[in-house]
Amino acid sequence: MFLLHVALQGCLRADNVAYGLTADTGGHIRYLLDLVKASTADGPVRRSVIATRGFESELGAEYAPAPLRVEAGFEILRIGTATPGYLAKEELWREVESFADRLVAWIEAQDERPDLLHAHYADAASVAAIVEDRLGIPFVFTAHSLGRVKADVMGEKAAKVPHLGRRIAIEEAAIARASLVIASSRDEAEVQYAGYEAYDPGRIRILPPGSDLSRFGAARACPEVEASIGRFLADPGKPVLLALARPVAKKNLCALVRAYGESPELRERANLVIMAGNRQDLAALDAEMAGEIRDILCLIDRYDLYGHVAYPKTHRPDDVAAIYAYARDRRGIFVNPALNEPFGLTLLEASAVGLPLVATDSGGPNDIIEMCGNGELVDPNSTLAIADAALRILRDTALWDRYSAAGAKAVASYDWCRHAARYHELLASLLARREQATPPPVDQILICDIDNTLVGCDVGVRRFTEWRSEQEGMVFGVATGRSFHSAMSILEQRDAPRPQVMITSVGSEVYHLDANGTTYTADPDWRAIVQRGWNRGAVLRALKGLPGLVPQAALEQRAFKLSYFSDGDREVTTRVRARLEAAGLRCSVIHSHGRYLDILPVRASKGTAVEFVRQRYGLPENAVFVAGDSGNDIEMLRTIPQAIIVANFSDDLASLPALSHSYVAQATHARGVIEGVLHFRSKARLAWQSAR
Template sequence: MFVLHVALQGCLRGNNVEYGVTTDTGGHIRYLLDLVAACSRDVPETRSFIATRAFDGFGEAYRTPIEVVDPKTTILRFPTDNPAYLAKEDLHSEIESFSDALIAHLEAAEERPDLLHAHYADAAVVAAKVKAKLGIPFVFTGHSLGKVKQKAMPSCASDRGFGERIAAEELALDQASLIIASSRDEAELQYKSYRNYDPGRIRVLPPGSDLKAFCSAQSSPAVEQELSRFLTEPEKPVLLAIARPVTKKNLAGLVEAYGRSKPLQALANLVIVAGTRGDIDTLEAEIAENLKDLLQLIDRYDLYGKVAYPKSHRSEDIPAFYAYARDRGGIFVNPALNEPFGLTLLEAAAVGLPLVATDSGGPNDIVETCGNGLLVDPRDANGIADALLQILKDPDLWTRFSQNGDVAVRTYDWSRHVTRYSELMTDLVHLPEPAVQRPIQLLISDIDNTLVGSVPHLHAFGNWRRVQENLAFGVATGRSFHSAMAVLEQQDVPRPEVMITSVGSEIYTLDENGVSYVQDHDWLQRICGNWQRSAVERVLRTVAGLTPQAPLEQRDFKLSYFSDGTHATIERVKQALQNAGLLASVIHSHKRYLDILPIKASKGTAVDHVRRRYGLAQTAVFVAGDSGNDIEMLQSIPQSIIVANYSDDLGKLPSLKHSYIASNTHAAGIIEGVLHFRGKQEAACPRAS
């Protein structure tokens, strides 16, 4: 596999990247270099080229046409009409000349790449031009999105180049074969406001991170000495922030929160590592303005002796800053207005620092996965201070969050990332053979505790599935599409032809390319009648015993809550909706989860919709489940399978007496159930001898 990455922004070079030297020299460059390094190390058949822009003003390294990073990775730099370094807001003026240079290079090359990977909006325009001219497909990673920035900072809509940025992101969503997102927040919320949003073509692949240096991090004399110059009581716990001093990182909001809170100042010092700088007046305007804001806030709240803001540091000092804060029982803070992912959060977690992080963006996924911190509204200064105080005042909570950071090391691993990445890229390039005929049977299974839950049984299922001719395979789950897809790919489940997600309120079918999915809009049209989402939400606010689940679990056609598990609460929900004249399905499972859907939406009705699409009889359909949110699906299909590890008393329900209760758990129970029903069919209709 030969992948050509296109990345125009910032000061990009193969080694010793000068992070923070410009506002655009940040995490996306590290992500790209780590990605190609991991591919070079872990995927023998992959070669990577990086196409970027040559420019003057920062040294010879950024004018060099060819830089060989390692035997499998090369950086190509192409000059454009304007030879000067340009910020991302001005790069749109150079896209035409850059594209012409890249296309000319590719036309003359002995070998063309199999695939382009565009990083940031401007690179997507280049990739689309290459695709139109040479037919090379591309995938897109946005890193950060214009509409998200606009929501966080509405005034930016009038900034130079902003309109071009939004248009480029729309082009990427329209033209890319696949969109790679770092988090569910990005895939399900950030992209949703775009006209060309297509959830089935987005995959969530959290970046890996090389955390070895952070797992064993220790404070250093250099860091201790540097911070002691600022702090009157250096032994106190430390609130640590590490970020470029740009507006969206909201470092001023953190200083504001600290400055307003006398209790927080009494308990902890604040350390802000905001890049390496010389004279502030010589820096880029945005960086200079933000640094001046920080200094003014420190002065306004008279925080001298309590706040450290070192002027310079070496890259190898970063682990020591984390360790310095950990050793003092501190907390890592990310107050960004939006954080697309947050590699610094993973680094802090690996060291053992609890987190307080913005609730906008990737930190949602990290904190949910690791259970190692608290999320806050980055605009709520009091909320930030309260979260920090909550952890500082509770030693048991601090210890639990600190220990849970180990999950980050196991989960956000580059080897795992590039395995999924290379599989997706290979599948995009090598399109599957067209199906010979329509399936004659359909198997739909729940995911959690049904399909997955036993690794040996899942491996057996994969082997069994591969030899099942004419059997279409799908899943029906309470998870969102992207959450379900992540679980299936991480567990190496055979790629389903059908994805029924969000408790049956959404349906996706596998595209002809065998990788992306197409949302079934006919299904949405069918279920949307009489659905009054806002009214349902208002009514349920008045029902005791309910707590809304996180924003990521809420969908256009699904409202999700935690319940107290009592029958009385479920009846109150139904009665409240009835009294308000609202039609909705109420689905309760695992004595904890409550989902409210349009009256026509459920796993069962969704399965029937898919069955009709395939033109199959009910007797050609198998369904499998384990819990309460599978009941309607199991009721509606004669050939229903309940795996042995079921919950919610499924095996005792009179309405499910037609179901086959497997003696095996999880995926092995599914196989057992299918073979059982096939045996009954063959016994009823023996083949002619």
């Protein structure tokens, strides 16, 4: 496979990148370089080229236009454009046509053409679209950050930013055009992209970045770092609140300074260390970064934090691990207060060193802290929330120890080799040349719940994958309370087979696998069915303030699903139904695991969705198997004769009269699913033989 990456932004080079040198020399360059290195290390990619914009500037001669050359095992092509000098990212749209013209000319001059383009940022996607129009080479798109998110954060101020509307329009075109959109987190896939008219969840796949965390696990502080930080502090032995980010508004560093300055206890317990990029002179920084540094210095002065806050002007890339270790050795905390963090590589690095996290609840930190269990999520707009979370960890030594130890999971969970393997699989599926043959006939369907049914035992998943590959004529699907992207993530993390049908968000959404074997299409007929009579706003108003109910995070809410935590009271479902009936609302109310409560349109459930899928395939009831383990599977298990309850069930499923027809497996998880299917098949054969 020959991959051509297109990335116009930033001072890009293979090694020793000067992160923070410009406003666009940040995490996306780190991501791109690590991806390319991992992708070319092993596997089907035999050639990788990064095409970037070359320019003449005092920033360095190495960024000048240059022919293809090998750097660190891959190739970098620096293409000159109509404007010879450095341009900020907001101005790069002017260079798209000239960059694309010269890139097309370069491709046509090669002995072989790239199989696929990967566009990084929307301007690169505009280039890739031109290349696709002229040469027919498809492209995938990674946004890295999105203008509409920035506009939402800025509120009314967004209207005064002249380039923002143009950027959003370019992103709309990129999302609509790309063959596949790669997101780093659930928040990006389900919340950030959802604001775009071209949003198509089935074409978005979550692929968390890996990270080379090996050097961070053994990180040690060093005298140079100790000196550069300690010279600011009256008591350098205190715990440290550490932030490491470029000084731009979206990183929200000023909020961290305010949180620290407004909390006497926090100032007493800890020092604050802010590594805000690299600078020699404020006058040499662009306007935004210079303004942020000035604001930070003004806040330090306002709260009289001299001797409590360190803000070194420079640090080397090689110093980063030692900076984390400096904070860890003082039992400190890594704080990321960004207004939105698309992913958060620094969070992974800090986790690998053993630093507990306090991080924004907007973006990738949700996924990282859910996976690792190593910190606290906070509203980045609340200085009180930031301070309270930090104090909870600083006051509780056992909590600090637990969060510190849990960070080790980051090393195993966010691995570039694993990322590259999944990346290659996705790209290979897109490139596969499939013959337009008649699809094999379907004679059976198996629909499984995911959590604690299909997954929960790795050995069982491996056995199920082998068994599934032998089931000709069987459509495999899942039915889950998870969202589409959450379901895809857990299935891929556990190496489960790819479903042909996905019933998600407790039956309120149905997706079908496309012919390319990679992307999915939401079923418009099912959406039309479930939305009839659904009034989401009225349901919210009816349940507001009901005792025993607490809304789950915004990430768990869907267009046709409202999700709450319950207090465990068995009567909560009765109270909810009474409230809804009093408001004249007909809804499905599903309570599971004694804690989770979902409100859905009356026509939506796993059971009705399975029945819809059965009818879509034109199969009889006895050709369908379903398997589950908990209360939100009851509707599905109740309505299908061949119902399987795995041995590790909860919510007293096996004793419910409505499920007396179910087969209760002796095996747990996926092996219980296989056992149940074989049971019903054996039963059907005996019935057929008796009938003869």
